[in-house]
Amino acid sequence: MQDSGPLVPLHYLGFGYAALVATGGIIGYNSVPYLAAGLFFGSLAGLGAYQLSQDPRNVWVFLATFGTLADIMGMRIYNSGKFMPAGLIVGASLLMVAKLGISVLNSPHP
Template sequence: MTVDWIGFGYAALVASGGVLGYVKAGSVPSLAAGLLFGSLAGLGAYQLSQNPKNVWLSLAASGTLAGVMGFRFYNSGKLMPAGIIAGASALMVARLGMKMLSKQHSS
């Protein structure tokens, strides 16, 4: 059983982004969304560490963030925070998709 360090790192990035948004701009919605999605991503990383086939929570959290923050980045053009989170989330979606495909072929 291996620990999903990448997933936990992604969760920490999302949660710290929410905290940073609150500290810099006083944005309570950023804090709430960052902590909610960071927690979901952390729980997903824990589930993935326990069972490598259990990707659904991680996929839902990162896919939702990729869409929402990608849209915000498209509209604002601001790399921080929307572009960073959208890019990291898209990479997580791709990583989880590769995991799903490799598990299908090996089962």
């Protein structure tokens, strides 16, 4: 029996980020739009993590989700002057973009 090579592992960090975003929408439930936005962006981040698990070069959904969330939450910090909870999402988004960028730069290109 031949070894078919290493399988691409699940993108656990991406799924953790998706869970953080969705949980933030549920916990910070002030109104239906906040709940819907948290679940929507959490689902998009989960989809992006799944796509990365299938093909490490398929970064677009993940990148769009991070960029949009970092922008929205950055504006919330700027307007309110309060770091939490928006700052947590901005920090996690920036860390995920950095990790994703390092992964893409270190991955072999066909």
